[in-house]
Amino acid sequence: MTTVAMAEKQVKMEERIVDIKNPVLSIQDLSIAYNKDKYAVKHVNADIKKNAITAIMGPSGCGKSTLLRAINRMHELYPDIVTEGKINLHDDDILKMSTIKLRRKIGMVFQRPNPFPTMSIYDNVIAGYKLNGIKLKRAERDEIVERSLRNVALWDEVKDSLMKKGTFLSGGQQQRLCIARALAFQPEVILLDEPTSALDPVATAKVEDLLVELKKDYTIVLVTHNMSQAARISDYSMFMYLGELVEYDKTKVMFTNPRDSRTEGYLTGKFG
Amino acid sequence: MKAQIELANQDNSSYRKLKDRIFFWFIVVMSVVTISPIVMIIGKLVVKGFRQFNFNFFTQTTPDTFEAMMAVSQGEIIPGGILNGITGSLLVVVLASVMAIPLGVIIGIYLYENQAKRYAGLIRSIADVLQGVPSIVLGLISYLWIVKHVTTGFSALAGSVSLCIMMLPLIIRSTEETMKMIPTSIKEAGLALGVPYYKIILRVLIPTGFSGLMTGILLAISRIIGETAPLMLTTLGSPVVNMNIAKPTSAVPLLIWEFYNDPNMVDLIWSSSLFLMGFVLTLNIISKRIAAKRRTI
Amino acid sequence: MKSDKVTKQILFAASLIILLTAAGMVFSLIMGAIPVFKEFGLGFVFSNEWDPTEGRENYGALPFIAGTLITSILAIVICLPMAFSTSLFIGEYFRKSAVASVISSMVDLLAGVPSIVYGLWGFYTLRPIIMELGLSPQGYGVFTSGIILAIMIIPYATSLSNEIISMVPNELKEAAYSLGATRMEVVFTVILPNARSGIVASYILAFGRALGETMAVTMLIGNSNVVPDSLFGTGNTMASVIANQFGEADGLKLSALIGIGLLLFIITALVNWIGKIIIKKFS
Ligand SMILES: Nc1ncnc2c1ncn2[C@@H]1O[C@H](COP(=O)(O)OP(=O)(O)O)[C@@H](O)[C@H]1O
Ligand SMILES: [Mg+2]
Numbered sequence: 001m002t003t004v005a006m007a008e009k010q011v012k013m014e015e016r017i018v019d020i021k022n023p024v025l026s027i028q029d030l031s032i033a034y035n036k037d038k039y040a041v042k043h044v045n046a047d048i049k050k051n052a053i054t055a056i057m058g059p060s061g062c063g064k065s066t067l068l069r070a071i072n073r074m075h076e077l078y079p080d081i082v083t084e085g086k087i088n089l090h091d092d093d094i095l096k097m098s099t100i101k102l103r104r105k106i107g108m109v110f111q112r113p114n115p116f117p118t119m120s121i122y123d124n125v126i127a128g129y130k131l132n133g134i135k136l137k138r139a140e141r142d143e144i145v146e147r148s149l150r151n152v153a154l155w156d157e158v159k160d161s162l163m164k165k166g167t168f169l170s171g172g173q174q175q176r177l178c179i180a181r182a183l184a185f186q187p188e189v190i191l192l193d194e195p196t197s198a199l200d201p202v203a204t205a206k207v208e209d210l211l212v213e214l215k216k217d218y219t220i221v222l223v224t225h226n227m228s229q230a231a232r233i234s235d236y237s238m239f240m241y242l243g244e245l246v247e248y249d250k251t252k253v254m255f256t257n258p259r260d261s262r263t264e265g266y267l268t269g270k271f272g
Numbered sequence: 273m274k275a276q277i278e279l280a281n282q283d284n285s286s287y288r289k290l291k292d293r294i295f296f297w298f299i300v301v302m303s304v305v306t307i308s309p310i311v312m313i314i315g316k317l318v319v320k321g322f323r324q325f326n327f328n329f330f331t332q333t334t335p336d337t338f339e340a341m342m343a344v345s346q347g348e349i350i351p352g353g354i355l356n357g358i359t360g361s362l363l364v365v366v367l368a369s370v371m372a373i374p375l376g377v378i379i380g381i382y383l384y385e386n387q388a389k390r391y392a393g394l395i396r397s398i399a400d401v402l403q404g405v406p407s408i409v410l411g412l413i414s415y416l417w418i419v420k421h422v423t424t425g426f427s428a429l430a431g432s433v434s435l436c437i438m439m440l441p442l443i444i445r446s447t448e449e450t451m452k453m454i455p456t457s458i459k460e461a462g463l464a465l466g467v468p469y470y471k472i473i474l475r476v477l478i479p480t481g482f483s484g485l486m487t488g489i490l491l492a493i494s495r496i497i498g499e500t501a502p503l504m505l506t507t508l509g510s511p512v513v514n515m516n517i518a519k520p521t522s523a524v525p526l527l528i529w530e531f532y533n534d535p536n537m538v539d540l541i542w543s544s545s546l547f548l549m550g551f552v553l554t555l556n557i558i559s560k561r562i563a564a565k566r567r568t569i
Numbered sequence: 570m571k572s573d574k575v576t577k578q579i580l581f582a583a584s585l586i587i588l589l590t591a592a593g594m595v596f597s598l599i600m601g602a603i604p605v606f607k608e609f610g611l612g613f614v615f616s617n618e619w620d621p622t623e624g625r626e627n628y629g630a631l632p633f634i635a636g637t638l639i640t641s642i643l644a645i646v647i648c649l650p651m652a653f654s655t656s657l658f659i660g661e662y663f664r665k666s667a668v669a670s671v672i673s674s675m676v677d678l679l680a681g682v683p684s685i686v687y688g689l690w691g692f693y694t695l696r697p698i699i700m701e702l703g704l705s706p707q708g709y710g711v712f713t714s715g716i717i718l719a720i721m722i723i724p725y726a727t728s729l730s731n732e733i734i735s736m737v738p739n740e741l742k743e744a745a746y747s748l749g750a751t752r753m754e755v756v757f758t759v760i761l762p763n764a765r766s767g768i769v770a771s772y773i774l775a776f777g778r779a780l781g782e783t784m785a786v787t788m789l790i791g792n793s794n795v796v797p798d799s800l801f802g803t804g805n806t807m808a809s810v811i812a813n814q815f816g817e818a819d820g821l822k823l824s825a826l827i828g829i830g831l832l833l834f835i836i837t838a839l840v841n842w843i844g845k846i847i848i849k850k851f852s
Contacts, residue, residue, distance in 0.1 A: 077746060100285040100749045108747035114740040118762035131750040131758055133284055178744070185748065292751035299662055302654030307675040309720045313682060313690045375583055382580040395584050397845075398591045404774075404841030405594075405834060406781020408808045412830045415815075416597045437594075440587060469573040498683020501783035501812050525685050532689065532788070545686045552681040560674075 018236065018249055023047035024189060024219045025071065030085035032066050032075065040066040042243040044085075048189075048236075053211060053220045055234035055251065057227055059266065063243040064223040065111075068191050071221065072106040073099055089189075100132070107182030109192040113174035115166030115181070122162040124177055125149060128185035148184040152176040152210055172203025176210065189219045196229065208233050227267060231255050239263045314549065321546030324539060329353035329547075334511055334527060340536040350539050357544065359513045360428070360522040365497055367432035367517060372439035373489055379440075380447020381473060396448075403441035410434040411502030419506060428514065428521040431507035435499060439492040446488025450481040483566040490559035494552045500525035524548050598834060601827030608821060613828055619794040621814070621822050628825035630832060635796045636711070636804035637833070640786060641779035643715030643800070644722060645772060651719070652726035652775070656768070659727070660734030661760060662752075673731070680724035688788035691717040696789065705801040709791035712801050717789055718779045726775035729848075733767030734760055766851040773844035780837050783808040807833040 025048035032041040041063040048054050056064045066075075073094065075081040087094045094102050115124045125145045129136055136144070145162070149155040154176045158169070166177050175195055182190055192211075196204040211220055212233050224230050230237050230251060237251040239260070247254060247263045258264040328351065335343075335352035343350045379395065386392040411434050418430035458480060462472045478485065508520040509530060528544045531537040605613050605628055616629025655676060663669040695716060696708035704712060737760045745755045761768070791803025792813055805813070807829045818826055 072747060074743060074747065077743070098285050098289070099746075100288065100751070101283075103747055103749035108743075110740055110744065110747075112740060114738075114744045116741060116744065116759060116762075118765075127745070127758075128748040131745055131748050131754050133288060133754075181744075181748070288751050288754070292753040295753040295756075296662065299654045299657050302651055303658040303672055306651040306655045306723060307672055307679075309690070310675050310678050310682070312694065313686065314678075316690060316694065317686070375586060378580055378583040379587055382584045385580065391584075395587060397842075398587060400845050401838050401841060402587070402591060404777050404781075404837050406783065406808055406837055408781065408783045408811050409594075409598075409830045409834050409837075412601075412811065412827060413594050413597060416601055416827070417593070437590060440590075444587075468576070470576040473576070494681055498681075498685065500683065500685045501808070504812060505815055525683055528685050528689070529784070532685075532692075541689060545683075545689060548683055549681075549686060552683070553678070556678065556681050 018047070020047040020049045022050065024050045024090065025221075026088040027067075027071075028086040028088070030067070030070060030083070030087060032063075032070055032084070033082045034066075035080060036082070040243050041070070044240075044245045046238060046245060046248050048219060048221060050219050051215055051217075052235040053215050053222055053233055054236040054238065055230035056221065056223045056238045056240060057225065057230050057266070058238075058240035058246075060225060062240045064225070064240055065193050066243075067240070068193055068221060068223050069108075071189070071191055072103050072108055074108070104128075104132070104185060105187050106189045106191060107185060107187035109175070109178050109182055109190065109195050111194045112198050113171055113178050115169075115174050115177050117165065117167045119166065120163045121158050121166045121169070121177060124166045125180050125184050127181055144184050148180040149177075151183050151214070152180040153206065154180060170203070172199045172206060175199060175203070175207060179207070179210065183214070183218075187218070189221065190214070191221050191223075193223045194225065195222070197225070204229075227255075239266060241266070317542055317546040317549055321542035321544075324349055324543035325546070329543060330358065331355055333513060334522075334530075334540075335537075336511075337534055337536050340534075340540075344536060344539065350537065354524060354527050354540070354544050354547070356510060356513050356522040357524040357527040358547075359515065360507070360510065360526070361497065361524045363428050363515060363517070363521055364431045364435060364503070364507060364523055365493060367428060368435035368439060368496060369489070369493065371432065372436040372443055372492070376440050376443025376492075377447050377478070377485060380444045381451060381477065383444065383448045384451035399441040399444045402437060403445075405437075407434070407438060407499050408501040408505070410437050411505035413437070414502065415505045423518045425518075426506060426508035426520040427518045428507055429517045431503045431521065431523070432517075434502035434506055435496040438496050438499070438502075442492040442495065443488055446491070447481075447485060450484030450488070451477060453484065454480050483562045487559045487563045487566075490555050490562070494555035494559070497551060497555070498525055498548055500529055504529065594834070598827060598831040601824060602831045604821060604824040605828045613825070614832065617796050619810075626821055628821065628828075630807070630825070630829050632794050632796045633805055633807040633810045633829055634832065636790065637780055637806040637808070637836075639711055639797055639804070640714045640718055640790065640806055641776055643711065644718035644779040645726075645776050647715055647719035648722055648726055648775065649772070652723050652730065652772070655723070656727045656731040656734050657756060657760075660731035661756065664735055676724050676727055679720065680728075682721075684721070684782060684784040685788075687717050687721055688785040691785055691789045707791070707803075709789055710801050710803045711790065711797045711799075714786045714790045714806075717785045718782055721782060721785065722775040722778045725778050726771050729771035729774070730764065730768045733764040733771075733851075737763045766847050770844045770847040770851065773840060773847065777837050777840040777844060780840065781808055781833065783812050787812050 027044055027046045030041060030044045031039050033039045044067060056067060058064055069075055070083055071087060075083055089105060116127060119127060122145055123130065125148050126141055146155060149158065154173060157173060166174060169177060196207050199207065208229065211222065214220060222234060234251045237249065237254045238245055239247045241262050247258060247260045254263065255267060258267055330353055332353040333356040334354060335350060339352065340350045383392050383396055414430045414434035418433050419426055423429055454477065458476060459472060462476050503523050503526050507523060509526045510520045510522045514521045524544055525548065528541055531540045531544065609616065609628060613628060614630055617631040618627045618629045619632060620627045655672065659669045659673050691713060696713060699705055699713050700708040741759050741763065742755050745759045786806050787809035790805060790809060792805050792809065793803040794805055797804035811826050811830060815826055
């Protein structure tokens with residue numbers, strides 16, 4: 001390798017700040033615009049580590065959700081949105097995968113709990129199988145439901161009311177049900193968009209504990225505008241500002257020693 | 273895990289995508305099929321009706337069968353027009369509106385003022401039921417009330433009473449909905465100043481909701497203008513222009529029915545229908561314009 | 570204030586008018602129908618013999634009740650796939666786009682076409698097609714009427730449903746998409762179940778419309794006073810028999826027609842009431 005190329009590679013590394021080996025996801029020069037010329041996400045580069053929680057922080061409107069939703073191609077539901085750049089899942093370009101397969105591998109949990117109101121708790125958990133037309137035996141279904149609900153520590157609370165509508169649960173329970181719904185499908189990656197912003201502190205704590213528990217088996221990307229949450233449970237943190245990825249580092253490093261003045265400003269509460 | 277093995281084996285994605293495409297095209301094709309009748313109807317009216325559209329059509333009364341037959345046999349267009357129908361329709365519709373609009377608006381305001389009362393709920397349900405009553409039944413009613421007991425004979429008044437009952441629920445509904453959209457602060461500001469309530473209605477509520485009321489009224493008129501069945505039972509028809517509300521009267525839809533039943537007059541069907549359809553269309557467009565303007569303010 | 574009290578009384582009095590109108594309608598229909606019920610009892614409803622010949626007069630409304638129900642059910646069956654597709658077109662697939670608003674205005678226009686114009690179009694355009702296809706020798710009958718009715722009620726079946734379909738929250742649809750569903754699967758497992766009662770209610774209201782349509786059916790059904798013997802057979806509906814035979818009616822025959830009007834009133838009121846209840850439960 002020539003020295004110039006070496007130097008270039010060095011710069012690239014600098015840009016990415018953290019060096020993650022064998023990343024699950026690799027986001028490369030990703031830009032997203034809702035309408036022409038107005039980019040909500042600009043030239044983001046980041047690798048996501050396996051079996052870790054990566055938090056995306058930043059003030060409201062900085063593009064966190066936009067970035068997250070690009071990862072399982074939610075933006076394709078809205079034809080006006082332009083996505084540029086590349087995201088790899090291991091070595092596969094996600095833009096070239098079928099959305100059906102992609103979304104089987106990457107699950108998503110939304111800001112407001114959104115269990116299907118016409119379905120029972122049981123049906124909500126196996127909704128992924130139903131929607132995808134996957135036929136399961138009764139015993140298999142029961143097993144999946146129980147395992148997924150145990151995963152989110154909801155089993156004991158709802159095991160006697162599995163046939164009731166999911167909307168009867170409390171907000172925190174609903175959100176855990178939605179996480180169970182995403183888990184039931186055994187994805188590799190789970191994307192969560194401010195999953196606790198609609199929950200009270202007790203329910204929030206439960207979901208946080210749960211996420212820490214889940215990272216053993218899953219790779220988790222968590223959008224939050226609550227930096228203490230990021231500090232508590234994440235291993236890596238991204239700080240976004242006005243669509244740019246300003247800083248990306250191990251959470252401990254970023255919170256103790258931010259490199260960028262904007263990150264520092266945010267962490268010390270100057271804005272956001 | 274067993275389930276996961278199953279999952280890996282069941283790659284049905286291409287089949288599902290195909291089904292998805294087919295369903296999409298089904299929706300598109302069926303939607304086109306759904307709107308094709310309106311295109312065909314308007315097309316037919318324009319193509320076949322345009323020939324008869326001339327000055328006389330609007331200024332002369334209907335020809336008799338013999339005149340029409342002579343014209344048709346010589347390949348000419350049928351002389352005469354539908355003036356008696358146009359004036360008759362105007363008479364009946366204006367009369368119906370004069371009765372239905374004030375009454376409907378007042379009842380609408382009453383419902384708005386007494387939202388929660390059970391009695392208001394009853395009135396609202398009655399309006400709902402009336403809206404579903406078939407127009408022919410309203411014709412029967414008006415026959416029993418007006419033709420038999422008031423004008424003792426078929427009359428414009430009888431026709432307009434049946435159409436009035438048709439309009440009422442539509443106007444009541446749209447009035448109440450419009451009033452609900454007016455901010456209560458506007459009303460309360462007036463009441464706080466001690467302005468009498470009837471003045472608030474006349475000077476504040478009605479002017480503020482004017483475009484909403486207009487939209488409802490125009491739509492109601494466009495619904496009744498083409499009604500034929502109730503008029504067959506009430507106004508009967510007339511070969512001459514009639515402006516007496518106690519006398520039988522013609523109307524454009526009634527004329528279409530007469531032309532339809534008279535082989536010599538068939539050519540006039542299309543132009544009359546085109547005229548009627550044009551009228552309905554214009555009312556629809558105007559009311560849409562008003563509604564759109566309201567939304568932008 | 571004194572004037573306020575008067576104003577309130579005027580408002581209330583107006584509401585009484587509509588109450589009295591409705592009560593008066595029921596009263597007049599019942600009074601008018603009494604002679605025929607006195608003569609034939611419940612046989613009026615269940616007999617299928619309709620014979621106005623003087624001396625051996627017999628009035629049974631069954632053929633018309635049957636004709637009304639059959640044409641209306643046929644209409645709703647034919648209307649179903651069309652209204653279903655159009656609602657999804659407007660409320661989901663092309664939501665808020667220019668095409669959707671064009672389609673939606675054209676559907677609205679269907680509601681503005683006078684019944685008699687539908688009759689003309691059915692007579693001059695649809696009937697020849699039915700004859701051409703060899704479905705019925707004259708082209709008249711239950712089937713032809715059913716098609717015309719289906720077209721007439723489409724705006725009623727779609728207006729409410731496409732609104733309700735477009736109101737299904739995005740977050741639910743996204744939840745389904747995030748689980749890998751295709752759009753069609755989202756339609757069937759999320760959108761339709763969530764909009765179900767609204768859609769059902771609008772079909773019921775559309776059915777109520779079909780029951781009372783007069784002119785177009787009168788011009789196409791063939792006007793034979795018998796229970797239709799097949800899908801392509803001729804018949805008569807309650808509304809069309811009133812329109813047809815009213816001109817020459819008095820005495821017992823008039824009472825029979827009013828009796829049919831009363832039955833029609835009851836049936837449509839019932840159907841609409843059910844529809845409204847479903848809507849209320851939904852909202
Ligand atoms: N559907 C949309 N249409 C247009 N602009 C949008 C849309 N959603 C978000 N935006 C804009 O994109 C930017 C980033 O939004 P978002 O990713 O939701 O921010 P965050 O999740 O960080 O609060 C904001 O400026 C927002 O106004
Ligand atoms: Mg967000």
